[in-house]
């Protein structure tokens with residue numbers, strides 16, 4: 001199998017030929033949250049299907065494009081949509097875009113997602129600052145040979161969600177009179193939503209929200225030495241807390257709060 005560093009060379013050479021230059025921040029925009037990339041100035045947009053070694057996005061609410069340009073004065077490379085483990089990709093494939101962002105010079109990523117609220121104080125439409133995560137997917141993108149030039153064999157996850165970035169985000173939300181919840185995101189493999197019993201377990205384990213993404217991306221960001229800001233949009237109450245769950249409701253809730261979500265990310269990005 002080709003080394004990761006060799007694959008990355010092919011991908012970054014392709015992207016540079018398309019006009020993509022230095023990147024400060026990588027942005028991963030979750031279910032229904034991709035519209036933020038439409039605000040990128042001087043944008044260069046490339047479908048995932050054209051990018052060497054990228055998977056394709058198959059989920060509703062994930063446009064499947066890379067968008068490069070300037071947002072809040074920062075050079076960003078945004079993913080309008082992401083890859084998920086439940087789509088049948090390996091964890092390495094799911095997280096390859098984070099490797100690409102790092103290889104293009106990004107020192108930080110902003111990860112966003114749609115998530116179910118486990119914390120009984122949350123309501124659909126809330127935004128939640130992710131302060132930590134529980135990897136409950138049963139897999140890890142770093143399993144396998146470690147390429148030492150990519151990062152350490154045993155990465156420290158003590159401060160995976162960069163504490164300074166959390167502080168800045170809280171200040172920005174406060175200054176804008178925006179309510180911002182905070183909590184722990186628990187990543188399941190999906191594609192089933194959880195059972196009510198799993199949600200009761202998640203709550204006991206310390207989860208405030210549950211989803212099917214993000215944790216593997218943040219593990220790779222930590223491995224690459226990147227700073228991380230994570231924001232969940234609580235799109236529904238988790239299983240057992242409302243009558244039933246479906247993806248149409250998830251996308252509908254993001255529609256309702258997308259203006260607030262975009263404002264929070266843009267204003268925070270300006271301060272980072």
Ligand SMILES: O=P(O)(O)O[C@H]1O[C@H](CO)[C@@H](O)[C@H]1O
Nearest residue numbers: 030031113114212213247250
């Ligand atoms: O995490 P994102 O991609 O935002 O989407 C979340 O919403 C989808 C389920 O409705 C799953 O893909 C889950 O992970």
Ligand SMILES: Nc1nc2[nH]cnc2c(=O)[nH]1
Nearest residue numbers: 114115116210211212238
């Ligand atoms: N796993 C999971 N993912 C979600 N994405 C949006 N809502 C949910 C949820 O309740 N559970």
